[in-house]
Structures are given as C-alpha cells and as structure tokens.
Amino acid sequence: MTAAALPRSSSSATSGFAPPQGQPRGRALAGLTLAAVGVVYGDIGTSPLYTVKEVFGAGGVPLTSANLVGAVSAILWALMLVVTLKYVVLILRADNRGEGGGLALTALAGRAVAHKPALRRVLLLLGVFGATLFYGDSVITPAISVLGAVEGLEVATPLLKPYVLPVSLAVLAALFLVQRFGTQQVGRVFGPIILVWFLALAWTGVQQIAQQPAILAALDPRQAWTFLAGRGWHVLAALGAIVLALTGAEALYADMGHFGRKPIQLAWSLLVMPSLALNYLGQGALLMRQPEAIDNPFFRLFPATWIAPAVLLATLAAIIASQAVISGAFSMTKQAIQLGFLPRMVVRNTSASEAGQIYLPAVNWALLAAVFAAVLWFGSSSALAGAYGMAVTLTMMITTVLTYFVICDGWRLPRWLALGATAFFMLFDAALVAGCAVKLFDGGWFPLALGGLLFIVMSTWARGRALLLDNIRDEGLALQPFIESLQDPSITRVSRTAIYPVANPDTVPQALLHNLKHNQVLHERNVILTVVFHEVPALPDSERVRVAELAPGFWRVTLNFGFLDVPDVPKALALCDAQGLRIPVFETSFFLSRETVVTAPGLGLRGWRRRLFAAMNRNATGVVAFFRLPDNAVVELGTRVQI
Known part of the structure; x- marks a missing residue:
C-alpha cells in the first residue's frame, strides 16, 4: 500500500520446510498427468522442430553418418542427464510448499540461509536475475515456436515462403489478443492436442528408424562422448545447438504448483521422453538415408500429403507452448510485485474458481511488442535459435546454485553430497553456457540485454522502496x-x-x-x-x-x-x-x-x-x-x- 501503505515482504512466515503433500491417485492422477502434458511440456515438445537442423547448420557439424549418430546420441543423453536426472529426479523435490519456479526457489534458498544475511541478499539478487531471464524466454519461445511451425509451409511449396512472416505475426497477434479472456476453456483441449502431437512425434520417428535401424547406435552414451570429444573447440558451437533440445526444462519445475510432482514425473517418463527420443532418432535415420532433407528434417518425416495437417498440428503445439510461457510471465510478475521487486500493476483474475489464472494487461502488451520486434529483427527460426539458449542455460545454472543451498542448509544433507551433486550438474551447465556464449553476437545478446534491463528495473524498485521505508521510519513519530x-x-x-x-x-x-x-x-x-x-x-x-x-x-x-x-x-x-x-x-x-x-x-x-x-x-x-x-x-x- 502506498508510502505508509507499501506492503512488506518477510521470511518469517514459517520456519523450516513444508512437509510433502498428498499425491493424487487413480482418475485424478490420470487427469493431472494429461493436463501436465498439455501445459508443462509444450515448450520442450516443440524443440524437434528446429534442433537437429541447427546442429548441422549453426552448429557447423558436417553431415555424415557418424556425426548423425553422435549428435543424436548427445541430444538423447543431454535429455537424460539434464532433464531427467537434474529436474525430474532432483529439482522437483525442492518445492516451496508445493510450488516451484525461479522466485519460489529463491525464497526457499533465502529461508535456508536466513541466518546469513549477506549471503541471503546475494542469493535474492541472483534469483531475481534468473527471473528476469525467464522474461527473455517468454519473448523468444512464442517467436521461435510459431515461426518454426509456420515454416513448414515452405516444405509444402516454396511459393508460400513470402507468407511465413505475415502468417506468423498474425498467429502471434491473435494469441496475445485472446489473453484477456483467460485460458480456462482453451486449457481443456491443451492436453489432448499435445498428446496427439507427442504420438505423432513417436510414430514418425518409428517409421524412419524401421528403415534405418543403424541410428539406434545413438543409444550408446559412448557415441555422444566420441562425437563431442572429436569436435575440439568446435564442440561449443555444437553444444549451443544441442541445448535447444532442453529449452522448456525449467517449466517442469515452474508448473509444479499447478499439477504436483508425480503427474509431471509420470508424463515425462511414460510419454514425453520416449516420444522425443523416437523423433530425434527418426530425424537422424532420415538424414542418414536422405542428407538433402537437412533443409527441414522435421517436416520431411511426414509424407507429402501429410504436410498441411502436420503444419497445422505443429502450429497448435507452438501456440500451446507459447501460452505456457505467457501465463508463466503473468504469474512471475505477480510474485515479483508481492515480493517487492516490481511496482503494483493491474492484475485481473480470469477465472472465478482458479485464483492462479490471471491477466496483466501491461505485461501482455509489453510481451507482444517484444515478440514482434524479435520476429521482425531475426526473421526466421534459425536466426532466433542463436538467441534462444543463452537465457535458458543461465537460468539452469542459477537453479543449480540455489538448489545447493536448499540441499545443504535447508534439507541438512551432508555438505559433501551437496557439493558433489552441484559440481556434477554445474559441469554440464557451464558447458552449455559456454556453447551458447559463442552465439553471443548472433542473437545471444538479446535475452541478456532484456534480462539486464529488467534487472535494473527490479533492483531499482527494491532499493528505492527500501529507502522510502527508511525515510518514513526515520521521519515518523x-x-x-x-x-x-x-x-x-x-x-x-x-x-x-x-x-x-x-x-x-x-x-x-x-x-x-x-x-x-x-x-x-x-x-x-x-x-x-x-x-x-x-x-x-x-x-x-x-x-x-x-x-x-x-x-x-x-x-x-x-x-x-x-x-x-x-x-x-x-x-x-x-x-x-x-x-x-x-x-x-x-x-x-x-x-x-x-x-x-x-x-x-x-x-x-x-x-x-x-x-x-x-x-x-x-x-x-x-x-x-x-x-x-x-x-x-x-x-x-x-x-x-x-x-
């Protein structure tokens, strides 16, 4: 509330950490799992649209059978180690009273080190910077997902290429215009559409694997190691492309409060990971037989008569993936306001029954302007791919750092165990950040610039607010x-x-x-x-x-x-x-x-x-x-x- 009425933030609400909540069962569990497929995995589920193409394009990897096996193996094992082991197994356990996400984890780590005020301030600033990077993801995900989907029109006929950009902008405009109506009704069909999407990923992959089973050698992790080690310094460019397969991993944690840990874990293990693995293997198998398909290996998986339905399905999947990060930006902004890092904004509830379904007009229109600017500036999904990984990998690294303090100071587990796990995942995070850093001047600067600008805004508001309260206290009676x-x-x-x-x-x-x-x-x-x-x-x-x-x-x-x-x-x-x-x-x-x-x-x-x-x-x-x-x-x- 203003001056005297500014709300305060506090870490003293409760001590310790919340006990595990009861897990859903039976039909409730199945419903939540289907919903999690639709909301949580839309982003990572659209990564096959552009990842393999970028490994052999921007990644600079020669298109040979050995490199195909190695690159696909590196993608699969990156998904296993980073997404499955780090997020699904470990990070999902770091819940803040059932909630996840960057600011929830920051608050959790801050409470864990409440007895160390200086360290707590550093972790809060680090967490806020991670939150600002999420806004970069909220801009790039709609742009690259919709562009990557609509670019399938070029596969149908090159004559449609001039229409890719206008159609993409029209789809994005419609997406942001309907935000004020809320997602309650649309959300009911998210799960089934993304379920069909993942089944299509798996089916097209299986068809190609059956024609070129040699690609199954990619399941051997030694192939990934041989591929990466053999690239020398060029491995950074390859890693910068491989990281595109991991975009959306943070959504697993951010959306935990909506669905719970178990539905997210089940959806990943039973559907999402197998479907992604089969599709990446299928794209590798296709390129081993038809190297000329590298112009768009994803849509080349489909028969010519299926291209139009595939483009439509991909566009719907891209819209759903975009919806998830847009809703996440609304939620993140509300959290930042109430934690004292942003000024008050208009927050409208779009559902009478779900308090979490909100709409912030100022954030919506700012995101639309930024997304339009990104689409018009970069012009294609390949150009945007250079901007995509930087925000994601830095957020992953910040998550690893914050989780260390939760494990060590919050859960009171042995320090050697916390250090060992942190060092293991930091090794992967550092490699991925380095891989994206080589694309700094090819677009990687975009999310960093956006995040830096927002960090200045948020830190200025927090500091100014603190000075304002000090002034009121010093001059008050x-x-x-x-x-x-x-x-x-x-x-x-x-x-x-x-x-x-x-x-x-x-x-x-x-x-x-x-x-x-x-x-x-x-x-x-x-x-x-x-x-x-x-x-x-x-x-x-x-x-x-x-x-x-x-x-x-x-x-x-x-x-x-x-x-x-x-x-x-x-x-x-x-x-x-x-x-x-x-x-x-x-x-x-x-x-x-x-x-x-x-x-x-x-x-x-x-x-x-x-x-x-x-x-x-x-x-x-x-x-x-x-x-x-x-x-x-x-x-x-x-x-x-x-x-």
Whole structure:
C-alpha cells in the first residue's frame, strides 16, 4: 500500500520446510498427468522442430553418418542427464510448499540461509536475475515456436515462403489478443492436442528408424562422448545447438504448483521422453538415408500429403507452448510485485474458481511488442535459435546454485553430497553456457540485454522502496506514545471505524496525522493495518490475521499473504471477528497516504535511478484496485517523501 501503505515482504512466515503433500491417485492422477502434458511440456515438445537442423547448420557439424549418430546420441543423453536426472529426479523435490519456479526457489534458498544475511541478499539478487531471464524466454519461445511451425509451409511449396512472416505475426497477434479472456476453456483441449502431437512425434520417428535401424547406435552414451570429444573447440558451437533440445526444462519445475510432482514425473517418463527420443532418432535415420532433407528434417518425416495437417498440428503445439510461457510471465510478475521487486500493476483474475489464472494487461502488451520486434529483427527460426539458449542455460545454472543451498542448509544433507551433486550438474551447465556464449553476437545478446534491463528495473524498485521505508521510519513519530497522548477524554471521537494502512507499524501513519490536523477528527475505532507478503506461496486463513490492542480505541492488525495469494484486504479483515475485533463493512473508511516521491542527491541511489524509481512510483497501480478496497470507502491524503 502506498508510502505508509507499501506492503512488506518477510521470511518469517514459517520456519523450516513444508512437509510433502498428498499425491493424487487413480482418475485424478490420470487427469493431472494429461493436463501436465498439455501445459508443462509444450515448450520442450516443440524443440524437434528446429534442433537437429541447427546442429548441422549453426552448429557447423558436417553431415555424415557418424556425426548423425553422435549428435543424436548427445541430444538423447543431454535429455537424460539434464532433464531427467537434474529436474525430474532432483529439482522437483525442492518445492516451496508445493510450488516451484525461479522466485519460489529463491525464497526457499533465502529461508535456508536466513541466518546469513549477506549471503541471503546475494542469493535474492541472483534469483531475481534468473527471473528476469525467464522474461527473455517468454519473448523468444512464442517467436521461435510459431515461426518454426509456420515454416513448414515452405516444405509444402516454396511459393508460400513470402507468407511465413505475415502468417506468423498474425498467429502471434491473435494469441496475445485472446489473453484477456483467460485460458480456462482453451486449457481443456491443451492436453489432448499435445498428446496427439507427442504420438505423432513417436510414430514418425518409428517409421524412419524401421528403415534405418543403424541410428539406434545413438543409444550408446559412448557415441555422444566420441562425437563431442572429436569436435575440439568446435564442440561449443555444437553444444549451443544441442541445448535447444532442453529449452522448456525449467517449466517442469515452474508448473509444479499447478499439477504436483508425480503427474509431471509420470508424463515425462511414460510419454514425453520416449516420444522425443523416437523423433530425434527418426530425424537422424532420415538424414542418414536422405542428407538433402537437412533443409527441414522435421517436416520431411511426414509424407507429402501429410504436410498441411502436420503444419497445422505443429502450429497448435507452438501456440500451446507459447501460452505456457505467457501465463508463466503473468504469474512471475505477480510474485515479483508481492515480493517487492516490481511496482503494483493491474492484475485481473480470469477465472472465478482458479485464483492462479490471471491477466496483466501491461505485461501482455509489453510481451507482444517484444515478440514482434524479435520476429521482425531475426526473421526466421534459425536466426532466433542463436538467441534462444543463452537465457535458458543461465537460468539452469542459477537453479543449480540455489538448489545447493536448499540441499545443504535447508534439507541438512551432508555438505559433501551437496557439493558433489552441484559440481556434477554445474559441469554440464557451464558447458552449455559456454556453447551458447559463442552465439553471443548472433542473437545471444538479446535475452541478456532484456534480462539486464529488467534487472535494473527490479533492483531499482527494491532499493528505492527500501529507502522510502527508511525515510518514513526515520521521519515518523513513534506510534505508542502518540496514541497514548490521544486518550484524553476531552478529545471528541466520531463513530465509524478508520483503517490506516502502513508499511511500518511502529510509526504514526501520515494519513492519521493529516486527519487530526486538517479534519480534526478521531474515530472511535482506529486500526493500524500492515500487509506482509511472506516468502511462501500461500498461507491458510488460520495464519492470515494477527490482532493486537494497543490502547482503548486503537488496534494493530497484520494481514499475512503468500506471494501467490490474492491480497483481498476486506475479505481478510473479516477474519478479525474471531480475534475479538469487529470491523463493520458499511461503517469503515480507509485512509491512505499517497506519496509524491521527490528525488534528492546523496541518499543511496544514483541520479538516473532515483528518477526511474520516482517514475515507477508515479505510474504504479493504485492501492485501491490492488488490495480490493471498496472505492466508496477510501480517502487519500497526500504527502511528499524524499529519496
């Protein structure tokens, strides 16, 4: 809430780590597994559209039978070691009360090292940078997936090549335009469509393997080692292309809160991994027989009469893959707002039953503009492939670092075990980052530039917000002596309840001072309200409210929310009844302090960052909408604050 009303974040909601939640069974498990196929695996499921082509294109690998076997083997074992072993087996166990994702893991690691404040600050900054890289993925995934799918038109006939870019832009525009309606209805068909997609991947692969079974030698991990070792320094370019097969791995962890660990693991083990493996083997088998198919080995898997349906199916799969990262960007932004790293924005719930289905107009249109810019700048999926891996591999590396502290300091496992596992996965992460680094000037700069820009924005907001709170605390009056001075029976009190939202519950709200000075009003019931966002996804109603009586007619109320909770303040205040404080809805007014931030030199932020913070503060969404306050019960009083 503004000035006095900025929400605080805290790591003190709970101690330790949440116990494992019950796993679904039977029909519920099957339904969640199908849904996980549709939402979680859309991104990694569309990687076969361009990965093999890029290994022998941008990767600079000569198209020989030995290299085909080695490259396919490297792709398969990268999926096994990075996705299966690291994410499906290990990372999915690092849940924050059932939730996953970059900021959830950051909060978990921060709680694990809460006894080391300096290290905690470093991990929070590292996690925030990882979160900014996710936005790069949210831009590149729709662009490369839709372009890669629509490029199948060129396989049908070269005459359609001029239409690839306009059709791609039209599909992307339609995708972002429908976001405001929510994904509840569309989500019901995601699973079946992606299920058909994976079955098509497997079937086309099996057909080609049957004609060239020699490709099965790629199942031997020694083939991958021989291939990579034989590339010399050129192995970095090959790794930069192979990493495209791993894009979407972070989605396994990010979407854990929606589906649970077991459905995601089952979907990967029973359908996704086998289908991907068969398709990559099939593309290798096809190229061993027909090297000229390298122009688009994925669509060459299909008979000529099937190209049009294949393009349609691929486009639908690309849209679904894009939808997953767009929804993830909405969720990530909401988490960042409630953890204090971004200013308030308009958040609209698109489902009456699912609180997690949200729409942020500002984020939606910013993503659309960035996606259009990426499509028009790069022009093809091959050009975009150079930009794709950098954000993904750096995010993987950050995840590995954060998980180390969860294993060692959170789970209290032996340090040697945590170090061994971290070193093992860091070896792969470092190799993949190095492989993508060689594409820095071929597009790899794009997600880094976008992530760096967003990191500046998020760190500036967090630092400016901290300075703002420090200023309010330093210049404010101590609350307890002040309200004791108001107990004089000669002071007239008016009926009704006044609620004063504050960030620091120990200082007098500016709105209360203004009310007394200008309106000469003191209410019968005065509530000093603080909203605290904790570094856990959600809190039950039993932990939502804390009430303390400060003096006759004065109470301090603390409302606690997780970073995925909907901060509905009036609904939460109704829970005060159980703690002896009745707040009648129609007899209550909210008095808010609206700050005008005035920049001043030498107070902790450089000049341009002070101006940036002031601009963000001016344009932040109002407290009323963000905290669901009733419009007709709000009074705003202005104040000026220097930073």
